[in-house]
Amino acid sequence: MSTNEKRQAGEAAIRYVEDGAIVGVGTGSTVAYFIDALADLKDRIQGAVSSSEQSTAHLKRVGIPVLDLNATGKLTLYVDGADECDPHKHLIKGGGAALTREKVIAEASDQFVCIIDSSKLVNLLGKFPLPIEVIPMARSLVGREIVKRGGNPVWRDGVVTDNGNWVIDVHGWQIADPVGLENDLNQIPGIVTVGLFARRPANVVLVGDKVL
Numbered sequence: 001m002s003t004n005e006k007r008q009a010g011e012a013a014i015r016y017v018e019d020g021a022i023v024g025v026g027t028g029s030t031v032a033y034f035i036d037a038l039a040d041l042k043d044r045i046q047g048a049v050s051s052s053e054q055s056t057a058h059l060k061r062v063g064i065p066v067l068d069l070n071a072t073g074k075l076t077l078y079v080d081g082a083d084e085c086d087p088h089k090h091l092i093k094g095g096g097a098a099l100t101r102e103k104v105i106a107e108a109s110d111q112f113v114c115i116i117d118s119s120k121l122v123n124l125l126g127k128f129p130l131p132i133e134v135i136p137m138a139r140s141l142v143g144r145e146i147v148k149r150g151g152n153p154v155w156r157d158g159v160v161t162d163n164g165n166w167v168i169d170v171h172g173w174q175i176a177d178p179v180g181l182e183n184d185l186n187q188i189p190g191i192v193t194v195g196l197f198a199r200r201p202a203n204v205v206l207v208g209d210k211v212l
């Protein structure tokens, strides 16, 4: 993990911000560098749509207006980090438990710029345990469905998402078909969000200040 590359990526993403934009903002330590850099442009943008209470607090602290996605409609740009990124720009996200709002904003945005350090690059997704947000009553049901598919589900005990739900981290999967797995898991009742961003991958990946 390189803090320097995270900072470089967060600052490099500023190039994608256009005057007058409403910017979708993700969550995490890399995004924190982006928010700090965005603060310098705050008079040139309309505001941000935030993916978590954590990012909302940071945005407000630096004086960037936080807007409601229902009011803004479609966004031109979403900037967020990731836990893993494969050569097709498919991602694992949700290490910070913000995956649901992150996926909603990614889906609502024309361009998803993903900011990472080089430790996040992999050939095959799955070494980082796959986060899945579930409604609390479905935790055991979803766990059994994951075991049927060869995964080892571990409840992130004590973590409650911004949406009042729980997170299961799935260990032991080597994800050769991310789109297929995402579609399959999306059919299981009680799953709110799968932390695979494959149906809607990133458009641009910044590894430090390098464009992938």
Ligand SMILES: O=C(CO)[C@H](O)[C@H](O)COP(=O)(O)O
Binding pocket: 026, 027, 028, 029, 030, 031, 080, 081, 082, 083, 092, 093, 094, 095, 096, 097, 098, 099, 102
């Ligand atoms: O998906 C996320 C939060 O839910 C983050 O983007 C991911 O965990 C990466 O975080 P960081 O930039 O701190 O390494």
